[in-house]
Structures are given as C-alpha cells and as structure tokens.
Amino acid sequence: MKKSPLLKEKLTAQLREQIQTLQTDQLVKIPSERDLSESFEASRVSVRAAIQTLVQEGLLVQLQGKGTYIVPSVHVDTLYLMRSPDIKGNDPYYTNFLVEITNLAAKQAIRLSMVNPEGPLDAAVKGPIIVIGQMDDAKLDELKAATGQLYAVQRYAHREDIVQIYYDDYRIGSKAAKTLYDAGHRNFTLLAGPDKYDSSRLRKQGFLAYAQQVGITVQIITDKMNWEGGRRAADQLLTGELPHAIFAVNDWMAAGCLQGLREHGRKVPDDISIIGCDDIPLASQISPRLTTFSLDAKHLVEELLSVIHRGSRTQAHGTHEQMILTAALIHRESVSTTTHKE
Template structure:
C-alpha cells in the first residue's frame, strides 16, 4: 500500500513548485506565514516547518524584519569590478554601508568582486561588467565602456555616456515629498538646511523642496552647510535666531525644517536643544538617508530610507542584461525612497 506523504512534505513540495515558477534574477518576497496558511488551508506551524526545509535547501532566505525571499537564480555575472570615484571619502558611512551590502549580496549570488583603482585600469578588454560608483565625467565613462562588457554608474550626475546604465535615487522627488509632508501638516514657514551644490543629492533635494514649497505658496529660509554633524550643529545658532526673531524675508517664525541628510538633522537638533528649544514642539525636523543614528536619536528623526538592497538588486539586474540598450545622453534609472515617520515630526499646533 502506497504511503501518503507527511503534511509537511506535501506543503514543502507545493511551495517548491511555486518557488520554481516565481524565481527571478532578484530576490522575490513570498507571502507571510499567515497568508500562506490561509492560501493552502493548513496551520501556520506546518507552513513554518516547510519554509524551514526550503531555507535549508537554499531556495528561500529569511531577513529579520523584512520577510522571506526566494533566492535569485544563479547569476550570469561571475565577476564584477568595482571602481569608486576619488571624490568619495573612505569614511563616508553611506558608501561604506553600500559596499558591505554589495559584498553580502554578491556572496549570495556567488559573484566575485574586485576593486579597481582609477590609476590602474586594465590594459585590455574585460569579459565582466564594471560598477563605477560616484561621479565620473563623460570621457572616463567612455574609457570604461571600451574596457568592459557592461558599465553601470551609481549615484553620480547624469552625463552623456552611451552604453552606460546610470542609476540614481530620485533626490528631487525626495525634496518635493519632504515639502508636501510638512505642508500637509500645516507647516507654512519652513527652513531648508541644504548641503553644497556640488553634491548631486544635496542639489536636487534642495531644488525639489524649494520648487514644491513655492508651488504651494509656502515660505522658506535657506541655510547651506557641510553635509555632516558639524555642519548641522554650527547651523543651529542661526536657526535658533530665526526661532526667536523670525526668519529673513518673511519675518515669521519657522515651524519645520528639512535637512539634506540625517547627520545635518541630528547636529541642528542637538544645538537647538542646547539653546533651550523643544524638538519637535517648537520645530519639526525631517532628514534623509535613514542612517542608524536617526532611529536612536532623541527625538528619533523622521527621514527617507534609501533602500540599499533594492538599489543593489536593480544594479545587478541592469548589469546582467545580455545586450544592454544604447542609452541617450543623460538617461538614467531612478530609484524611489521610502518615507519613515518618527518622533521629530508633528502637525502644527
């Protein structure tokens, strides 16, 4: 007599078949245990046991706080060269985190990473793709395209570079959404704590914010500073003066501030607290980048999360195209950011 398979084995096989159909070149999130138990008409305990089996098989991977994902197909990329712009500082926390995440994702996909120095480029054409991180001019990108099968530039200004895929976060949209979030909560007198224009992210976030505030009839004062804690902290004295006496131009007291990044936001908050101002009761604050400090600060900083894992997955997807299309000058793939609301933002009272 044929023995019936155990319930756990039956569920595992059913999920295995679904996974094989859904598997892609990037991680695909599967429904929650609760949803799967309802879909399959079985208990969550049985679903959990089946998922554990599939994780052990390497078909699924679990990420704490994010869910369970189908492991991507074996990559067509075997090796990837990384070239970082000389403008990137070695202690830059964003780029350090990016390299850590890229290394982790490459390990999952069995991709070998090699760091290339700008002064020691290969002397012959490579049969692997290149990821150029940061800002590069058109001449450099043309050189790279002549040396590598495929080239992607990540987080630099769009330049005329055929056959180079350019991926950026939609920083202008971040600025516009920051303005909308503040205005929708009743804040009409705002402060823009901007970074240097030479940085693409700072320039576009400021531009998007300023354009949107003007479109909706709000008012704002600008303070430019370095994009670090010290830049925000040193800006605190001027912002404190505006909170006491009114901002230049309108003369009104501002009620909310948008900072180009979280380090600046944390610095200005600290200085204002030392000056006796209560945050967010006297000034709501929104930052950007969702650095680890932003959730641990007091108050926790409302921000925009740049999903690094999604950025890396999209980059690898672009580099895996067999024949990447020739792109027009300045074309780019824009990546969205997620708004993360925390204690530093409240409605106008």
C-alpha cells in the same frame, strides 16, 4: 483525498528544482503566489516563505510592480566596484551598499574587486564595472571603452549610454516639503550642501518646487553636509526668528542642527520640526528620533544585480536603462503635527 499542505522546506526544495529546469539566459516570470499555491497544493504563506528563501539565495528576484522572476543563468564571475573620490569610505550610504552587495554577491558566487579611480584602468579589469557616486565624463568614457559593461549607482542625466540605478532625490525633497506642509507648518528652512553634489541639489530643487507651489518662501542655509555643518546652521538660525520646520538634505546635518538647537533650550518638535534623509543609524538613536527618508541599500543591490545579469544584451545593443527607486519616509518623533497651524 486532498493531500496535506507541503511544509516550507519541502516546498522550497521542489520549487528550487523546478526553477533550475526553467532557468535560461533571460528573466523568466514565475506564476503568482495563488497559482503556485494551487499547483503545489500548499498554503500561500508557505509559498511566500519559499519564494523569499529563493530570493535570498539569488535564484529569484522581485522587481517592484512587475512580479517575481527567475534570475538568468548567465553567470558573472567578477564585479568591479569603483567609488568616487568624493565619497568617504565611512559614508553611511556607501557602507550600507557595500555590505548588501557583498552579501548578495557571496550567495551568487560572485567575486568583488575594488578598482582605484585614480590613474589609468588596470588592463586586468574584464567584466561589469559598478560606479558609486559621481565621476567625470573622461573617466566614464574610459570605463565604458574598456569593458562595455558600465553601471552607475548615480544619476547621469546627460549620459544615455550608461545603465543607471538611483533613488529619486527630487521626489524626496518634494515629499519632505509636502509632509511639513500637511503637518501645518508654513515657515520652512532648508539645510543644503553644495550644488556640485547631485543628491543635495536635486533634493533642494524638489523641496523648493513644492514650497513655491503652495506659496511658501524658504530660507536656504548652505554648508558642508556633516554634523558640524548642521551645528553651524543651528547657530545661524538662533540669531533670528526660528522657522516652524527644517528639511536637511541628509541626516548628519539634521542631527547636528537638532543637537545645536537643544543645547540652546529649543525643543524638537515642540518649537521646531526637522526631517532628515538617509536613515543612518544615528537617526533612530538621537533624541527625539529623527523623521527621515530610508534609501534601502538591499533593495537597490537586488535590482542592480538583476540588471547586471541581463545586462550583456542591454549593453551590446547600446540602449540606456534607468531604474529610479522611491525612498520611504520613516515617521518618527522629530515632526509635530500640531504646532504652528494657520
């Protein structure tokens, strides 16, 4: 006689117990949902729910395109976080990252400790260091020498001795240009920040490369990557013929520009379409709601901690690992697909 399907709670408990017996100091891939469903005589819906519960508990990690793995049993007691002086404490991306890493670290009984980027490193720092943002090579060398366990939430193209995890900013720019082009727009303006910021520079490069590929000349306005920078860009645009579409390298610039255009009677997206980046809370609150790219901090943190758990071997062998994540485009109301067709 066939058994009744296991309830989610009972299935989760049994799966948790089995995982703990299989846990080693390396990532171990678990069977597929289908195989687990047959093994436990449970529905795939229940299996999927149980897996998600164990992911939230930190026992499992899902790696994009690779499957679900048991988190290694090697336990990290403390993670040290160092924020670049260029990143303000209220920066939306940094704030989201801090919230997500705090939540996941708590579930895995990991203590977080902030490290001052100014001055010499405290001798008490013994363990993995996560650098958020850009640091100069001298500081990176100091951190690497001190612990041998250095992880960067940032792209360092010239450093092959640092584990790096970041969103593909070049691809963001390219996809923004393609999205506007596919919507029928043929006259672009790019709102960019200073090239010293990798995110702005790479998004600009990706945008310009795609525009060149399809034969479109782009007007570039460079300013501070904040609301005021976006407002000044709007003032500059209003002195001449408006472009059909704008890509701003972050949402603050996009929102400031959108507001400036609205105050002068220009309608978004009827008169002009706008895409931003970062999906800050304001992006879904402003009117019209902003089409933008979402850099999922939770996904990044999950991938980062999975790398750190297996990182002692990676760092010891001196190898370089990069995890390049893809940002999702969030379609909202600030882009028109009917205006300015050829």
